[in-house]
Amino acid sequence: MACVEYALYMPSLEEFVGVLQKGLEDNFADVQVSVVDCPDLTKEPFTFPVKGICGKTRIVGVGGVPYLLPLVNKKKVYDLNKIAKEIKLPGAFILGAGAGPFQTLGFNSEFMPVVQTESEHKPPVNGSYFACINPKHGGCLLQKYSEKYHDFGCALLADLFASEGQPGKVIEVKAKRRTGKLNFITCMRQTLEKHYGDKPVGMGGTFILQKGKVKTHVMPPEFSSCPLNSEEELNRWLHFFEMKAPLICQTVFVSKDPGFDLRLEHTHFFSHHGEGGHYHYDTTPEVVEYLGYLSPAEFLYRIDQPEETHSFGRD
Numbered sequence: 001m002a003c004v005e006y007a008l009y010m011p012s013l014e015e016f017v018g019v020l021q022k023g024l025e026d027n028f029a030d031v032q033v034s035v036v037d038c039p040d041l042t043k044e045p046f047t048f049p050v051k052g053i054c055g056k057t058r059i060v061g062v063g064g065v066p067y068l069l070p071l072v073n074k075k076k077v078y079d080l081n082k083i084a085k086e087i088k089l090p091g092a093f094i095l096g097a098g099a100g101p102f103q104t105l106g107f108n109s110e111f112m113p114v115v116q117t118e119s120e121h122k123p124p125v126n127g128s129y130f131a132c133i134n135p136k137h138g139g140c141l142l143q144k145y146s147e148k149y150h151d152f153g154c155a156l157l158a159d160l161f162a163s164e165g166q167p168g169k170v171i172e173v174k175a176k177r178r179t180g181k182l183n184f185i186t187c188m189r190q191t192l193e194k195h196y197g198d199k200p201v202g203m204g205g206t207f208i209l210q211k212g213k214v215k216t217h218v219m220p221p222e223f224s225s226c227p228l229n230s231e232e233e234l235n236r237w238l239h240f241f242e243m244k245a246p247l248i249c250q251t252v253f254v255s256k257d258p259g260f261d262l263r264l265e266h267t268h269f270f271s272h273h274g275e276g277g278h279y280h281y282d283t284t285p286e287v288v289e290y291l292g293y294l295s296p297a298e299f300l301y302r303i304d305q306p307e308e309t310h311s312f313g314r315d
């Protein structure tokens, strides 16, 4: 499978702090960005299989929306243990946002990969979640993947943040009460794009929606049998919901696409109250509170980039 490596621009954490603080202040009433020791991510509410998101950081773009739309390409299935080897980091801790492994599940879903991949020293741990539509009432059904399934698959498209899963210094972002139009991640991404221009920087990690609600979507269990050729047709196919805090989000974003047909930002979330899905934006600007832990990525890897592409379905 084709895999391309690209070195991202890596300013210091302190420089990122200054840039993000200023950018977020244009969009939120109360902002505090700082360098901190990564909190222990094995603890609540994260319950990840590793302590941190530091060490040999990478962003990985796998597949893409063209494998889902206009029609699904069912040959596009992937394995997170193999992806870790492709990016020269066997044993990587991987989190991110993608499509669930229909090849195992037998249906389509939103996927929240949280995986310590296999290495010589340790067996792999799958802490992933998936969200699908409950056929009984049309609501969201969030499940821990390892409760029923034992593989490390994913499918069609995934935007991943990989690291050694080590503790270390990360960027803590606190933002409360939204005063601007941009969602939490778009605000940071556009800030970085403005500041760094043609030098792409990338980040990934986790954030908690502590207060408020978000607009989210969950894909239906059946792939569309008629081609979805526009944002409007796609939106008629997706199921939209409003979901409430606390939500544990995992995010990956790149300030600028260096020419790999990337999704510039992608955020999925799970919770401990049965809700999960794809994050669009918060719907409660006056009360919303975000707390995030982010790490910049040293490298970008592009795996199985679609040859034929289009521009819709990237929201």
Ligand SMILES: [Zn+2]
Residues within 6 Å of the ligand: 097, 098, 266, 267, 268, 278
């Ligand atoms: Zn998504």
